[in-house]
Amino acid sequence: MVTIRDVAKKAGVGLGTVSRVLNNSTQVSEATRQRVLGVIRELNYTRNPIARRLSIGKTLTVAVILPFFTRPGFSERLNGVVSVLSQQSQYDLVIHNIETPEQRHIGFQDILRRQRVDGALILSLPILDKEVSTLINANLPIVLIDSGHPALSMFHQVDVDDVAGGQLATEHLLTLGHRRVGFVGDIIDNGFNFISSRDRFFGYRKALEKAGIPFRPEYYAEDEHGRLEARALAKTMLSLPERPTAVFAASDTQAIGVLEAAHALGLRVPEDLSIVGYDDVEVADILGLTTVRQLLFESGQQGMELLLAMLDEPQMGPVHEMLPTELVVRNTTAPPP
Amino acid sequence: MVTIRDVAKKAGVGLGTVSRVLNNSTQVSEATRQRVLGVIRELNYTRNPIARRLSIGKTLTVAVILPFFTRPGFSERLNGVVSVLSQQSQYDLVIHNIETPEQRHIGFQDILRRQRVDGALILSLPILDKEVSTLINANLPIVLIDSGHPALSMFHQVDVDDVAGGQLATEHLLTLGHRRVGFVGDIIDNGFNFISSRDRFFGYRKALEKAGIPFRPEYYAEDEHGRLEARALAKTMLSLPERPTAVFAASDTQAIGVLEAAHALGLRVPEDLSIVGYDDVEVADILGLTTVRQLLFESGQQGMELLLAMLDEPQMGPVHEMLPTELVVRNTTAPPP
DNA sequence: CTGTTAGCGCCTTCAT
């Protein structure tokens, strides 16, 4: 293997000079710089990143902790993260996929151990109370994407405005003339502490309130995230004596469950029932589902850019970004019957 | 930061002894081992992986190169890979997502450079002829998952039997009584060198041949991978004077395009037209699509296990594994009209 | 069994 020493010898310079060339120091004459660069090319030398890391005392590695990265929304965010890094960066990325509380523990533990990573990105994994102090004590550059916690305002955060998104979806239905609008979402406290469903529900409440429509508890249903669960919930809700004429689901997956329930009950969509989802995953397009789109890829991008900026400029004050949402109207919404 | 030296001093031993304890050497008395372990706990010491890597001359890092990891099939494979590593391994994983020929080049270049990684996993990225020598010269443990090349039999490979899968799908249709069966797939030479569509087509041909049914070129159509492309192809094929009574699509995405074309032409599925897809992605379940399922997660798992075994035992002869496929019959196939 | 020593490859003062 060819080392910096070989290059120095062949170029007839000290190895300090080679190092300076490698690090773009201005303290080296153009002539020798060119000579050294020539030898580097000739020998096809690339510097050993591990030795470099040990020497400068940085890992040049960042961690991203996220749950269920095979789910479309999460993987799209991750894609944004990866895209920034692959562009042009000396940083490596290690991924911690969290699917169980135990993995969650290991992820945090492992990542926050000294000398493992220079910074971390927490993606769609709302922080639990007991984790707050761990993160603060880690004393590590951390960016939270879609993973807030009131006690963590000192961290950089990139969030999507789930409240606004929920409001947007609901107002679309209200504007169409609906007055009986149901909500189908996730269990609010499920251990993973996902809060997006909750926030979308807040948006729903807000829209109702603004329109002067009282909230009806029988129009609210929650269960574990999933199509089948949502279908069951919707079947019950749509069998009420006075059933809703529209349903806002906290995700496209759940909206599809609602759609299936409607079909099973012989309700036509959108003539008898309007449905709005959330996320705009690929299936939404295929099925023609009206939904709320968020900037998934961009959220990952911006988060990673923030982290890199922070690594570069540790003193940066915390930045809180809020990404907009957008209503995508397709074929599952119409005025009430 | 607490180093091995601090531990040694506090435990009253030499730092070589601490290192031996860390590496489970048998050459250390139980008494001192316990004492050292006690101090390690007390000081909350963890060893610096970077220094370790430099010292042992290994990166303890493996690369995975894969295209479009946000696509369901690919991300599920990746998930298998990640799951093995997160279990319990000293290895880090760096991911190279390939979406353009340029990224592909960078990925190979970067990865195969000395001292970057100890091994690599190539996932669903069939090797191009010009890349073959690069891989061989890299002289690095490499496992190919779903990415074969005839000249690379010296590498470990985990493959799914796309030929058998294509045959399975087609035979299902033939058994139902279909005699006019169309095929809709990817362009065979598209630069990424994806060969799964081609192999599924071979399986289709094989099934026809075994049944003594001649291949009709007008029942074969290919274009870029995509739902809309497949829809256009199917529209043409289904408008033939003697249209096929069944279509086998090389992926679920394309099968959905065919489904849409059928609807647009007023053909009922499965009464007028049977459709079989491939992959069993989530949408297939939602739409009730008959399809072929492959062991995505397991392929990633097995590939990574092979790589780890190889890293452990470099002299291992190459292992070629072939994973089975399975037909999932749902609601889009029936006897011909 | 255990302490000491010499690197691993690179970066960074410190002189010159």
Next chain:
DNA sequence: ATGAAGGCGCTAACAG
């Protein structure tokens, strides 16, 4: 502007 030297934290070979 450049060369020499020390050190990053750990491992492994060598003495004892």
